[in-house]
Amino acid sequence: QKIGFRKFEMVNKVMHLNGKRIVFKGVNRHEFNARTGRAISREDMLWDIRTLKQNNMNAVRTSHYPNQTLWYELCDEYGIYVIDEMNLETHGSWQKLGAVEPSWNIPANLPEWQDIVMDRAISMLERDKNHASILIWSCGNESYAGEVLRNVANYFRSTDPSRLVHYEGVFHNRTYDDTSDMESRMYAKPADIEQYLNDNPQKPYISCEYMHAMGNSVGGMHKYTELENKYELYQGGFIWDYIDQAVMKKDRYGREYLAIGGDFDDRPTDYGFCTDGIVYADRKVSPKMQEVKFLYQNLKLIPDTKGVTIRNENLFEGTGDYELVYSLLHEGQEIARNVSHVDVAAQTEAYIPLTFPSTDEKPGEYVIHTALVLKEATLWAKAGHEVAFGQHIFIVEDPNPLKAPIAGALRVVHGDVNIGVHGTDFTIMFSKGAGSLTSLRYAGREMIATPPAPLFWRATTDNDRGTALGFEAGGWFAASLTRKCVDIEVTEEQTDRVTITFRYTLSIHADVQVTVTYTVLADGSLNVKSTYEGVSGLPNLPIFALSFKVPADYRHLDWYAMGPEENYIDRALGARLGVFRNEAADNVSGYVVPQESGNRTGVRRVDITDDSQRGIRITAPATAPVECNISPYTAFELESAGHLYELPNVYYTVVTVAGKQMGVGGDDSWGAPVHEEYQIPADQKLEFEFTVQRI
Incomplete structure (x- = not known):
């Protein structure tokens, strides 16, 4: 809607527009063009404003400086609320690697800084004051607190009493609390926000930055949006941030790629910390937007x-x-x-x-x-x-759940090294030496390129790296590479079914036991059941899965699952259950630093086929669906690459079927863990089951 006539008042200390409480469903926005590294064009801005509207965003904070005048004109026309932020940030003068130490802070109370800071405030207000889209003036970003900024806030109030004033830095020094008309915090956890709102709050609350969207992120966002209707003084927040700040560059072979910190021999650098948008730097929407759009629905x-x-x-x-x-x-x-x-x-x-x-x-x-x-x-x-x-x-429910018997008969061949199961137009082979299923051959076509193996590791996300997951849970990385098959047993051998069980022990702990049971049915279908017996005292599991490779020709995917975009247990509310199609390569999302991506939850069925529409179908019951990640790369190949161009040529399609994968998190990217309910404790028993059929 167009904002049009604007009237503000503080009613019960809540921000209102024409008497109605505003909830900011917003995003922080930089003006950036990946190809030039400079200010964006009118066409870029039109794409941005339409993208915001199409995905239910109603507000923008111009972090951390005023934007081009055209942007405010578009916000006026299209109906976007704006926090207009003054060009000021002195973060490095008072905070070092997260530690607050304000003795060298500027502008603080230093009179020599007053005029130059006030000049920026005056320039912004005088240039932008006639834009109806601007609801709030902001005194800048991450510059601690002090008399200089309080004077700026009072200038805004006296010159333009119709608008409110925002400043987050008073959170660190309550002596200057009156600088801001609202309680504004960065990356506060949902529990911390609730504590404020339940403790006789004197001001409405806004997260001027939240949901740090670096890499594969935005997990658990619903915990923030659920506060909208729970607390009258909760006014929403602004995701950090809208678009990645990567810049186009050429590698040593002349191929273009999106480059990040360090790629220009720049030192010091924060490497990939500039890639925290819900839109990629080349202005393509990332899969994270699916969740944002749903949770921002009015x-x-x-x-x-x-x-x-x-x-x-x-x-x-x-x-x-x-x-x-x-x-x-x-x-x-x-x-x-x-x-x-x-x-x-x-x-x-x-x-x-x-x-x-x-x-x-x-x-x-x-x-x-x-x-x-x-x-x-x-x-x-x-x-x-x-x-x-x-x-x-x-x-x-089916009133007659009994299924017709499966036609056909199986023949089992017990060899010294292999166990072969033969049926009509198919053979399946299990190896005592390899300790796994090694061949799944339908109509002469071999589907197993690399045998299935238990998997406990995912390629670490940016958020995982921020919580030192590799250090805390690295034993599961090793366990995925160093399992030992300790027992192979044919537990059932009938004319219509044969069951073979593999038992594994893992290097992470002597008591960890994993079993994978394969049941071959007379029609050639293969039921797979994997079980992990919980052990206390171990780090949480990143994932519990079974992974194998099929030839790369089998790359076409047809899903009946939650989608269409990637989703995770803490980022699946915006997904919908339906039938979707894509390619294995599509599941390597465009995160500038390769990491876990492309997962689907709630998988009932996925077909993996070649150009002639032959291949395999993986199914799981609707009452116990699985998670699947089908990609050209293993978790370890993704883990080892610093850029997408470092990934190897494609030779396989990697099929990973999981009982459960931990969430991706997103409260911040420098230490906030995935919320507890979306983690996988090591002391619980885990089990999942799926069936492989020929197509």
């Missing part, structure tokens, strides 16, 4: 089997500009679709009945998908653009 859709509750959290706009599109899917396939016109006024909710065909006669998994889409094109999106969605998943 329109909440909560469907059930009879209808959908629409909760309109907009301040002014009803739902008249949108169509409600709803569909019913069975096992991922759409069987019904309807469109309805709904009118839910701002700040209200309504329950809308929905009409669907009966599901009683056809057992299986169903999804009711609801979405609000634009009826007509706007300045920022085309007609049909989805602004909000919600899903309801339910299962209709």
Whole structure:
């Protein structure tokens, strides 16, 4: 919506616009062009403003300096709230490697700094004061506190009493608390925010920076957005940040790549610390945006089997500009679709009945998908653009669950080294020497390029490195490379099924036991079950999985899972259950420093095929889905590369099926752990199961 006429007042110490509380669903934004390394063009700005609107962002903080005038004009026109920030940061004068030591701080209370700092404040206000989009003036960034900045805040108030004043640095020195009209903090944990809001707060709360989006991040963001409706004084926050600050460069072979700190022989440097955006430096949307868009929805859709509750959290706009599109899917396939016109006024909710065909006669998994889409094109999106969605998943039980017997007969050959299982047009071989499944041959096509092995390590993310995961949990890295098969047993041998169990011990601890059980059925399908017996006293597991390679020709993927973008257990609310297609190479996300990426949770089925649509299908029951990462590279290849161009040529498709992978986190990237409920304690038993079939 356009902001238009603006009126501010403090009502019960809460920021209001026309009497209604604002929640900032924002992002910090730099002006940056990766190809030139300089200020961006009008075309870039238009792309940015539309991207913000299309992904439900309503606010921008101009960190840490005023932006080009055109940006404010676009924010006026498109309806974006702005914190306009003065050009000031003296972070290095008072904080060293995280330690606060303000004895050398500037501008502090030093009169020699007053005029030059005030000049910046005056220049910003006089240039930008007529832009309706600006709600708040900011005194700058990370410059501690002192009389100089308090004088700036009082200048803003006296010259422009219609706007509020922001400054975060008083958090470090409450003597100057009156500098800021709001409590503003950086990277406060959700629990810390709640503690403030529950402790007789005197000011509304904003996170001027939160959800440090460096690399594979933005996990656990829902813990922040859930505070919006829980606390009247919680006013949202601004993700750090909008776009990576990488710069295009050529490697020694003349190929362009996005370069980071250190790539220009610059020392000192913070290396990849400039790549913390939800948009890549080349202005492509990163998969993190999927979660941001969902959690920033002003329109909440909560469907059930009879209808959908629409909760309109907009301040002014009803739902008249949108169509409600709803569909019913069975096992991922759409069987019904309807469109309805709904009118839910701002700040209200309504329950809308929905009409669907009966599901009683056809057992299986169903999804009711609801979405609000634009009826007509706007300045920022085309007609049909989805602004909000919600899903309801339910299962209709089969009244006759008994399955028909599988036709065919198996022949087992016990050799000195190998155990072979033969059926109609397939052979499966297990090796006592390799301690694993070594061949899965369907119609003469070999699917196993490298045998399956238990995996406990993922390529560390930027957030993992910030918490020293490699040091704390590096034993699981070694365990993934140094397992020892201690027992192989044929536990069942029938004409229609053969079961072979491998038992492994791991170098991390003598008591760790992992079993992988393969059951071959007469139709050639292979059931795989992996079990980890918990052991206390060990670091948490990054992942519990089974990983193997197939030939690189098998690169086409067809998913029935949560998607379409990568997702993790702490970043899956924005994902939806459906059928999606991509290539194995697509699952190496464009994070400038290679790391874990491309995971899918809730996997019921994924087909891995070649150009002739032959290959294998991996399935898991809807009641116990698995996680899958299917990529051209192993976790260890990704771990060893400092840039995407350092990854090797592609020779395989790496299939990793996991019972569970830890979350990615994102409260910050320099020590904040993944939230406890999204970690994997080593003392618990873990088990998962899936089936491999030919296609």
